[in-house]
Amino acid sequence: MKKILLSLIICHLSFSHAVAQTGYPITPVPFTAVKVTSGTFWGQRLEASRNVTIPLAFSKCESEGRYKNFENAAAHLKDPSKVFKVNGVGYSFDDTDPYKTLEGAAYILQTYPDKKLEAYCDSVIDIIASAQEPDGYLYTARTQNPADPHHWAGDRRWVKEEDLSHELYNLGHMIEGAVAYWQATGKRKFLDIACRYADVACKEVGPNPGQMCVVPGHQIAEMAMARLYLATGQQRYLDFAKFLLDYRGKTTIKTEYSQSHKPVVKQDEAVGHAVRAAYMYAGMADVAALTGDKSYINAIDDIWWNIVEKKLYITGGIGATNNGEAFGKNYELPNMSAYCETCAAIGNVYVNYRLFLLHGNSKYYDVLERTLYNGLISGVSLQGNGFFYPNPLESMGQHQRQAWFGCACCPSNICRFIPSLPGYVYAVKDNNVYVNLFLSNKSTLNVGKKKVELSQQTNYPWEGDITINIDKTNAGIFTMKIRIPGWLKGSVVPAPSQLYEYTDGKRLNYTVTVNGKAVESMAPANAEQFPDGYLNITRKWKKGDKIQLHFDMEPRIVRANNKVEADRGMVAIERGPLVYCAEHPDNNFDIFSTLINQEPKFTLGKGEIAGTSVVTIKTDVQTLDFNKQGKLTTKDETLTLIPYYAWCHRGSGKMRVWLPQDLKATTPAQPATLASESKVTSGSRVPALSSINDRLVPRDENDRSVPYTHWWPKKASTEWLAYEFPQPATVQTCTVYWFDDAPWGGCRVPKSWRILYQDEKGEWQPVEGADRYPTVRGAACTVNFNPVKAKSLRLEVTQPDEFSSGLFEWIVK
Numbered sequence: 046m047k048k049i050l051l052s053l054i055i056c057h058l059s060f061s062h063a064v065a066q067t068g069y070p071i072t073p074v075p076f077t078a079v080k081v082t083s084g085t086f087w088g089q090r091l092e093a094s095r096n097v098t099i100p101l102a103f104s105k106c107e108s109e110g111r112y113k114n115f116e117n118a119a120a121h122l123k124d125p126s127k128v129f130k131v132n133g134v135g136y137s138f139d140d141t142d143p144y145k146t147l148e149g150a151a152y153i154l155q156t157y158p159d160k161k162l163e164a165y166c167d168s169v170i171d172i173i174a175s176a177q178e179p180d181g182y183l184y185t186a187r188t189q190n191p192a193d194p195h196h197w198a199g200d201r202r203w204v205k206e207e208d209l210s211h212e213l214y215n216l217g218h219m220i221e222g223a224v225a226y227w228q229a230t231g232k233r234k235f236l237d238i239a240c241r242y243a244d245v246a247c248k249e250v251g252p253n254p255g256q257m258c259v260v261p262g263h264q265i266a267e268m269a270m271a272r273l274y275l276a277t278g279q280q281r282y283l284d285f286a287k288f289l290l291d292y293r294g295k296t297t298i299k300t301e302y303s304q305s306h307k308p309v310v311k312q313d314e315a316v317g318h319a320v321r322a323a324y325m326y327a328g329m330a331d332v333a334a335l336t337g338d339k340s341y342i343n344a345i346d347d348i349w350w351n352i353v354e355k356k357l358y359i360t361g362g363i364g365a366t367n368n369g370e371a372f373g374k375n376y377e378l379p380n381m382s383a384y385c386e387t388c389a390a391i392g393n394v395y396v397n398y399r400l401f402l403l404h405g406n407s408k409y410y411d412v413l414e415r416t417l418y419n420g421l422i423s424g425v426s427l428q429g430n431g432f433f434y435p436n437p438l439e440s441m442g443q444h445q446r447q448a449w450f451g452c453a454c455c456p457s458n459i460c461r462f463i464p465s466l467p468g469y470v471y472a473v474k475d476n477n478v479y480v481n482l483f484l485s486n487k488s489t490l491n492v493g494k495k496k497v498e499l500s501q502q503t504n505y506p507w508e509g510d511i512t513i514n515i516d517k518t519n520a521g522i523f524t525m526k527i528r529i530p531g532w533l534k535g536s537v538v539p540a541p542s543q544l545y546e547y548t549d550g551k552r553l554n555y556t557v558t559v560n561g562k563a564v565e566s567m568a569p570a571n572a573e574q575f576p577d578g579y580l581n582i583t584r585k586w587k588k589g590d591k592i593q594l595h596f597d598m599e600p601r602i603v604r605a606n607n608k609v610e611a612d613r614g615m616v617a618i619e620r621g622p623l624v625y626c627a628e629h630p631d632n633n634f635d636i637f638s639t640l641i642n643q644e645p646k647f648t649l650g651k652g653e654i655a656g657t658s659v660v661t662i663k664t665d666v667q668t669l670d671f672n673k674q675g676k677l678t679t680k681d682e683t684l685t686l687i688p689y690y691a692w693c694h695r696g697s698g699k700m701r702v703w704l705p706q707d708l709k710a711t712t713p714a715q716p717a718t719l720a721s722e723s724k725v726t727s728g729s730r731v732p733a734l735s736s737i738n739d740r741l742v743p744r745d746e747n748d749r750s751v752p753y754t755h756w757w758p759k760k761a762s763t764e765w766l767a768y769e770f771p772q773p774a775t776v777q778t779c780t781v782y783w784f785d786d787a788p789w790g791g792c793r794v795p796k797s798w799r800i801l802y803q804d805e806k807g808e809w810q811p812v813e814g815a816d817r818y819p820t821v822r823g824a825a826c827t828v829n830f831n832p833v834k835a836k837s838l839r840l841e842v843t844q845p846d847e848f849s850s851g852l853f854e855w856i857v858k
């Protein structure tokens with residue numbers, strides 16, 4: 046009976062949503078109790094995850110050597126004379142890719158039982174089990190070759206845990222996957238493996254004599270241990286989770302990067318690596334709910350306000366900079382260089398979900414919905430087979446979806462998140478039913494220990510009409526608490542935040558009826574009407590009762606706080622929960638040269654991207670260009686906008702969320718140059734090749750707002766780029782802006798470089814009379830040489846011995 050009770054307590058809550066009756070005041074409705082209607086907006090996403098994303102992830106675990114790591118570790122355990130090369134092969138956290146994919150598969154199995162998939166998962170678990178050391182330790186980066194482990198691992202267990210070993214991070218994801226698989230199948234093998242490894246951690250890591258007093262360098266073990274406590278009832282797991290939080294800021298490494306710069310209860314600003322931070326805040330909420338530690342809640346509340354007032358992208362993304370994949374300074378929200386890692390968006394959903402469960406206010410769901418519909422699902426293609434690691438708000442074409450990554454945390458994270466989505470729709474507290482998300486579904490809830498069956502029909506987010514049916518109930522009187530979205534109430538972000546504001550003066554209306562009779566008809570909606578963000582309808586509900594909602598959906602104009610330098614003079618366009626962007630396939634002009642009208646009018650249209658229908662927005666704009674005489678000209682155009690999440694499905698090219706409305710923010714299209722009209726080639730494959738002649742140069746060595754190309758991870762090699770001119774031209778000067786991302790990145794200015802031209806015989810010859818070849822970070826490095834007439838010019842680069850090189854721009858005159 047105890048096992049059954051604990052199983053019911055934690056059932057569903059993917060990603061550590063697990064809560065106990067003595068924990069979070071509000072109880073989630075398990076995702077297994079919510080069946081999303083197929084073919085709908087979210088139905089399509091779930092089907093793509095089931096049929097494409099998860100099978101792809103498993104196949105990549107096979108082809109990219111993830112399973113091989115476990116097999117090598119098992120071979121060493123069986124015969125210690127067998128050791129395997131670990132250094133330079135993958136990452137110390139590669140073990141988590143199978144764990145996360147198994148977790149996603151577990152959620153799929155709970156919704157769609159599949160014997161073939163289950164058998165495959167069992168075979169993967171067998172491979173994992175074979176690599177577990179006799180005492181329970183399981184970390185293939187060490188076990189494959191204990192005498193010479195991965196260079197991030199350290200010479201003994203836990204010694205580099207606060208740095209790069211990721212031992213506890215691996216354990217955390219193992220626990221998440223193992224609990225999910227036990228819930229899905231009732232099989233304990235994976236759970237037992239996780240418990241044995243957790244027991245090793247509890248025994249060897251801690252504040253007592255003989256233990257290693259370390260905390261995770263990459264958080265997630267905190268919320269995973271809370272989940273394991275709920276799954277097993279073993280107090281030591283919750284105690285360990287609290288230790289990992291309480292000792293943060295008190296051990297050897299103290300750095301903002303991993304949020305270890307001060308004790309967690311004294312932190313009040315979101316800093317450092319955004320994924321680590323979000324996972325830690327989620328873990329704090331879990332432990333606070335289970336232990337009643339209010340100091341944790343106070344700290345998270347302060348940090349949350351710092352994010353929504355100063356560090357949240359309009360897409361719901363977090364993490365401004367690739368320098369440490371981190372939060373930037375207050376109001377530092379660049380667009381083209383925005384990192385907004387997919388994993389960070391998932392983490393942002395976790396945090397806001399937990400704060401809702403703690404506080405019961407819809408403002409957390411307003412942020413969650415913004416993140417979900419924009420910065421999170423943008424990270425996976427509509428087909429489920431292409432991924433973004435960063436999710437920028439602007440692109441010159443240097444960004445493209447990838448089938449996988451060497452560091453595959455984002456694809457595998459998407460694997461486990463999307464199948465859990467149905468669990469975010471409803472929640473229950475006493476005799477209150479929270480309706481938090483609007484999507485077509487059928488669900489079964491327990492209200493006051495009585496069963497209630499609900500269904501929703503809606504075409505949200507394209508339309509604002511929602512019908513909620515009471516299909517069955519014997520719960521008597523209860524309250525339906527329906528979230529009135531912040532965007533409907535005129536709040537881009539929760540008040541009193543002024544990070545973003547609507548500037549069009551519109552006030553949207555809404556209506557609510559029960560069985561055709563008006564319940565509320567307060568129009569327009571405003572925040573004062575709903576102190577906690579919910580419209581309450583209390584009555585004795587009966588089978589056949591029908592709630593009908595209508596939310597006005599109109600395009601809205603958004604401005605950012607003037608302290609956000611990157612967005613000054615710019616506007617963004619939203620409709621409902623969706624942020625829109627302009628993308629190259631829909632506009633046969635340079636979208637970077639557009640100027641939005643002062644009083645824009647919008648019309649809606651329909652489009653299709655990757656086989657799915659979308660609502661488009663059109664508006665009249667002007668484009669600003671320099672003609673051949675260097676004079677500024679304007680032209681009237683119609684700009685087409687698409688939902689941000691759908692960009693980059695039709696090839697790489699320009700994309701922009703924030704569009705100029707003030708003249709001071711415009712970027713007129715530059716006149717053509719010899720370089721911009723040339724064909725660009727490269728001796729080896731490089732990203733964003735077009736960046737070198739896009740006429741964009743960095744402000745300084747730290748500017749990441751303009752595109753660049755690079756040869757990473759190649760080192761100590763000689764590489765080249767070349768221009769093929771439209772016709773032979775006489776040149777005598779070249780200027781290069783070198784990309785160097787020291788101290789964190791892998792690119793440095795080159796060891797040397799030179800310019801060559803192609804002679805009449807087709808041979809490459811060095812230019813003569815070169816005065817110098819400077820190598821200064823992010824500045825104009827100009828070489829002058831004797832004039833030469835040529836059809837092609839080559840830039841030859843000798844890379845440093847231990848680093849790669851890259852460049853922003855190559856100008857030819």
